[in-house]
Amino acid sequence: MQEYFLLFMGAMFVNNIVLAQYLGNCPFIGTSKESGVAVGMGGAVVFVAVMAAAITWLVQRYILLPFGLDYLQTLAFILVIASLVQFVEMFLKKMIPALYKSLGIFLPLITTNCAVMGIALICQREEMDLLTTVLFAFASGMGFMIALILLAGIREKLAVRRLPMAMRGTPIGLVLAGLMSLAFFAFKGMI
Amino acid sequence: MIITSGLTLFSIGLGAATILSVAGRLLYVKEDPRITRIEEALPGANCGGCGFPGCSGAAAAIVANKASASVCIVADAETNGVVAAIMGQEVVEREPELAMCDCTGGQRATDTFYYEGAFDCRAAHQLYGGSKSCPSGCLGFGTCVRACSFNAIHMGPDGLPVIDYDECKGCGSCVDVCPRGVIGVVGMTARLLHLNQTTDCLAPCQQKCPAQIDIPKYISQIKMGDLDGAVATIRERNPLLVICSRVCPRPCETQCRRQHVDEPVGINMLKRFVADRELRSGVRLPIPCAKDTGKKIAVIGGGPAGLSCAYFLRRLGHHPTIFDAMPELGGQTRYGIPEYRLPKADLDWEIQGILDLGISVKVNTKFGVDFTLETLKEEGFDATFLGIGAWQASGMYAEGEDLDGVMGGIEFLTAHALGQKPAIGDHVIVVGGGNTAIDAARTCIRLGAEVTLMYRRTRTEMPADMEEIVGAEEEGVQFEFLAAPARVIGDENGRATHLEYYEMELGEPDNSGRRRPVKKEGSEKRMAASLIIPAIGQKPDLSCLYEEGDEESCPLETTRWQTILANEDTFETAIPGIFTAGDVYTGPDLVVSAIGDGRKAARSIHYYITQGEIPIPDATQRDMIPHTLFKEINNVERKDRAVLSHLCHGDERNCTFNEVEGPLSEAEARAEADRCLRCGLVCYDETIDQQEYREKKNI
Numbered sequence: 001m002q003e004y005f006l007l008f009m010g011a012m013f014v015n016n017i018v019l020a021q022y023l024g025n026c027p028f029i030g031t032s033k034e035s036g037v038a039v040g041m042g043g044a045v046v047f048v049a050v051m052a053a054a055i056t057w058l059v060q061r062y063i064l065l066p067f068g069l070d071y072l073q074t075l076a077f078i079l080v081i082a083s084l085v086q087f088v089e090m091f092l093k094k095m096i097p098a099l100y101k102s103l104g105i106f107l108p109l110i111t112t113n114c115a116v117m118g119i120a121l122i123c124q125r126e127e128m129d130l131l132t133t134v135l136f137a138f139a140s141g142m143g144f145m146i147a148l149i150l151l152a153g154i155r156e157k158l159a160v161r162r163l164p165m166a167m168r169g170t171p172i173g174l175v176l177a178g179l180m181s182l183a184f185f186a187f188k189g190m191i
Numbered sequence: 192m193i194i195t196s197g198l199t200l201f202s203i204g205l206g207a208a209t210i211l212s213v214a215g216r217l218l219y220v221k222e223d224p225r226i227t228r229i230e231e232a233l234p235g236a237n238c239g240g241c242g243f244p245g246c247s248g249a250a251a252a253i254v255a256n257k258a259s260a261s262v263c264i265v266a267d268a269e270t271n272g273v274v275a276a277i278m279g280q281e282v283v284e285r286e287p288e289l290a291m292c293d294c295t296g297g298q299r300a301t302d303t304f305y306y307e308g309a310f311d312c313r314a315a316h317q318l319y320g321g322s323k324s325c326p327s328g329c330l331g332f333g334t335c336v337r338a339c340s341f342n343a344i345h346m347g348p349d350g351l352p353v354i355d356y357d358e359c360k361g362c363g364s365c366v367d368v369c370p371r372g373v374i375g376v377v378g379m380t381a382r383l384l385h386l387n388q389t390t391d392c393l394a395p396c397q398q399k400c401p402a403q404i405d406i407p408k409y410i411s412q413i414k415m416g417d418l419d420g421a422v423a424t425i426r427e428r429n430p431l432l433v434i435c436s437r438v439c440p441r442p443c444e445t446q447c448r449r450q451h452v453d454e455p456v457g458i459n460m461l462k463r464f465v466a467d468r469e470l471r472s473g474v475r476l477p478i479p480c481a482k483d484t485g486k487k488i489a490v491i492g493g494g495p496a497g498l499s500c501a502y503f504l505r506r507l508g509h510h511p512t513i514f515d516a517m518p519e520l521g522g523q524t525r526y527g528i529p530e531y532r533l534p535k536a537d538l539d540w541e542i543q544g545i546l547d548l549g550i551s552v553k554v555n556t557k558f559g560v561d562f563t564l565e566t567l568k569e570e571g572f573d574a575t576f577l578g579i580g581a582w583q584a585s586g587m588y589a590e591g592e593d594l595d596g597v598m599g600g601i602e603f604l605t606a607h608a609l610g611q612k613p614a615i616g617d618h619v620i621v622v623g624g625g626n627t628a629i630d631a632a633r634t635c636i637r638l639g640a641e642v643t644l645m646y647r648r649t650r651t652e653m654p655a656d657m658e659e660i661v662g663a664e665e666e667g668v669q670f671e672f673l674a675a676p677a678r679v680i681g682d683e684n685g686r687a688t689h690l691e692y693y694e695m696e697l698g699e700p701d702n703s704g705r706r707r708p709v710k711k712e713g714s715e716k717r718m719a720a721s722l723i724i725p726a727i728g729q730k731p732d733l734s735c736l737y738e739e740g741d742e743e744s745c746p747l748e749t750t751r752w753q754t755i756l757a758n759e760d761t762f763e764t765a766i767p768g769i770f771t772a773g774d775v776y777t778g779p780d781l782v783v784s785a786i787g788d789g790r791k792a793a794r795s796i797h798y799y800i801t802q803g804e805i806p807i808p809d810a811t812q813r814d815m816i817p818h819t820l821f822k823e824i825n826n827v828e829r830k831d832r833a834v835l836s837h838l839c840h841g842d843e844r845n846c847t848f849n850e851v852e853g854p855l856s857e858a859e860a861r862a863e864a865d866r867c868l869r870c871g872l873v874c875y876d877e878t879i880d881q882q883e884y885r886e887k888k889n890i
């Protein structure tokens with residue numbers, strides 16, 4: 001039990017996928033202007049990351065490894081994840097149109113989201129079993145979501161502050177991301 | 192190896208493609224093509240002002256019939272037309288709603304320049320509740336400016352947000368961020384229906400004005416040169432500005448904080464300045480009205496109360512019909528107030544402007560004779576307003592007062608206004624000390640008679656306005672103070688020849704606070720008179736409400752002053768759907784009160800016919816708000832009040848009915864407007880030197 005807890009906390013805070021591993025910075029800046037959108041985007045990432053990690057695990061275990069094709073890992077994963085995102089897009093459009101609307105152009109962004117890809121690859125590198133993979137992917141996705149919501153909360157407040165012209169918008173977003181990243185370093189020694 | 196890799200990737204791709212195509216079939220969403228077309232037509236501002244998530248959300252809502260084709264607040268009429276056409280609907284015009292800042296500024300605005308810390312209203316509000324003394328005023332950090340996505344707000348030189356109405360779309364983002372609630376998004380209807388609230392930023396003058404005119408706003412518009420805007424501001428509360436600017440005794444000026452420095456601001460002269468400018472320009476400013484509702488309302492009585500009620504009902508989109516017993520509208524302002532104070536031509540112009548909005552009129556139709564409450568109901572009126580004024584003269588309670596040669600003040604003025612040339616002879620005695628008495632006396636002087644005005648107290652106790660008394664003195668009216676009529680003496684033909692009167696002296700104060708006159712026994716004297724005009728007081732003539740001789744059959748509740756009883760906030764009488772206001776409700780009062788109450792009655796009627804219930808908010812302001820009344824004012828430079836020029840002078844005045852007082856010039860008006868301290872609840876503009884201010888505050 002304890003090891004799962006540690007895995008969870010580790011993935012969520014200590015090795016936070018954006019703030020500690022610097023993966024998925026593009027949607028992190030892009031969708032963090034409003035907390036509503038951030039929640040939606042975060043949710044989508046959690047969902048896709050879990051699915052992607054699970055499916056790529058199966059692909060790795062039952063297709064690539066048995067045939068000694070693990071050198072194709074990256075290519076195969078890209079293909080699988082891209083199809084998966086397409087699928088999620090269709091699924092959301094049909095089932096949760098409101099969420100689909102608010103994610104707008106950001107859903108396709110997940111296709112090339114290195115956070116999702118990164119999670120899948122880390123799982124393989126660490127040679128986790130399926131359950132651990134799913135849990136790890138979920139926790140990492142949550143880590144992404146937490147970071148995104150925190151940043152969105154701050155940026156919403158900042159939107160109406162008096163700022164030097166040059167700092168408005170993305171620049172201050174990046175500075176904030178940097179500061180948050182420093183803050184998250186405080187978790188480093190904990191596990 | 193290459194072949195294996197290729198095949199593997201191909202087969203993975205094939206698998207994924209198969210799954211996707213199956214899913215594509217299963218999860219296919221049939222989207223209404225109109226959504227995309229509407230989305231393309233919409234401006235794409237994604238402001239959220241419509242209440243849906245972005246333009247695509249709005250488009251979907253329109254197609255799903257959850258929103259009207261004109262839901263977009265940014266779109267112009269053309270875009271709305273395109274959207275409506277896609278939906279196969281007609282365009283419905285929507286009343287525009289715009290942001291309004293109700294804070295008037297004053298001292299707190301300067302403060303913000305020296306405030307250091309977070310430049311955010313909300314932060315300042317949370318940290319210190321705002322550093323300013325006023326609990327509801329603007330903090331001036333401009334959070335609303337930054338929140339506006341249309342660049343429609345900027346900070347004015349006085350540190351208050353200025354809204355650019357060409358750019359404002361009424362999306363309400365500024366309202367959301369303002370921690371003080373001084374910005375609101377309101378449309379015309381809501382503004383017309385608004386009653387003063389104790390939570391509003393109300394300068395003392397605005398609290399006092401019976402018509403609740405936004406006085407600081409129109410004065411600042413005059414100062415800025417927006418004279419048409421000033422007229423529009425006044426018309427939101429008072430449709431009779433030409434009349435009021437001439438005859439109003441100005442309750443507002445009694446509350447002006449400037450009087451603690453020098454003299455009150457000439458609020459009414461400023462009104463006169465803008466009103467006359469429109470009057471003389473020959474072009475009427477447009478008065479917007481809400482969309483037609485098709486509701487019919489009967490307005491009985493075309494005096495100030497009836498005109499005001501009909502005007503506001505019309506602007507709210509209803510269809511009032513005015514019924515009046517007299518040949519022309521205006522009530523006492525036409526048949527009581529004489530020409531030299533209010534020229535009939537100007538009165539006609541003003542009333543015509545109101546009727547032109549689309550109000551039907553039936554003159555020479557007397558309520559109680561030509562029609563009744565029942566016939567109105569049969570004709571399909573949705574509600575009735577009763578504003579028949581107070582036209583019955585009170586008697587002198589003196590023997591012989593029904594002789595020939597005795598004529599009530601109202602009766603005399605009405606006869607004169609109707610051009611009936613009542614015979615007055617060469618010496619007239621007017622009895623009474625109110626405005627009616629003075630008006631009758633000054634009219635007789637102009638008709639060439641010698642006039643004595645008899646009043647039972649002294650000059651200081653006279654209820655008439657001081658200017659009126661001075662005017663009468665200048666024109667040569669003789670005053671007989673401390674004299675009360677005892678008996679009218681007639682000749683053998685039954686015509687009055689003399690008035691016998693007592694001398695009086697002042698005794699203990701009565702409950703009105705004035706010293707009660709007591710008659711000196713045995714002091715009877717006589718004075719010869721060709722006409723005696725008692726102008727002691729008036730009361731409503733309610734005989735039109737009941738069958739002849741049977742007061743019990745009156746369907747409405749009345750008071751012992753013969754006025755109609757009604758709810759003091761809603762003005763609804765004992766019979767639902769029948770409303771009242773003006774002199775018939777208050778007893779003889781002022782034009783401006785009749786106008787204000789007429790609007791309140793119109794508001795009630797609007798709610799009554801549209802939703803059945805009449806809401807009266809808890810914070811409705813009725814009395815002056817105590818903490819806003821000051822005894823002294825600091826750091827304000829003295830500036831002289833403007834004086835109205837006299838168009839003709841005392842000695843020539845007694846033979847002409849031409850108007851006595853003239854208007855201000857533009858320069859004078861601006862200078863007068865500049866005297867306004869732009870008060871809020873507790874703040875006002877201190878005209879102190881900025882440098883000195885910094886030193887004083889050690890900044």
Ligand SMILES: Cc1cc2nc3c(=O)[nH]c(=O)nc-3n(C[C@H](O)[C@H](O)[C@H](O)COP(=O)(O)OP(=O)(O)OC[C@H]3O[C@@H](n4cnc5c(N)ncnc54)[C@H](O)[C@@H]3O)c2cc1C
Pocket residue numbers: 438439440491492493494495496497514515516517520521522523524527528556557558559578579580581582601604626627628630735772773774775779780781782783785
């Ligand atoms: C001589 C005089 C001077 C005044 N001077 C001033 C002044 O300087 N400043 C000021 O503010 N106020 C002044 N007033 C008071 C002011 O004129 C009134 O308070 C105001 O006109 C009241 O408006 P109202 O609409 O309630 O009634 P009114 O103006 O009296 O109007 C009532 C209307 O109802 C009509 N009517 C009456 N009975 C019937 C019926 N049975 N059927 C159909 N129609 C009917 C009348 O014809 C009239 O048009 C003065 C009043 C008088 C008499």
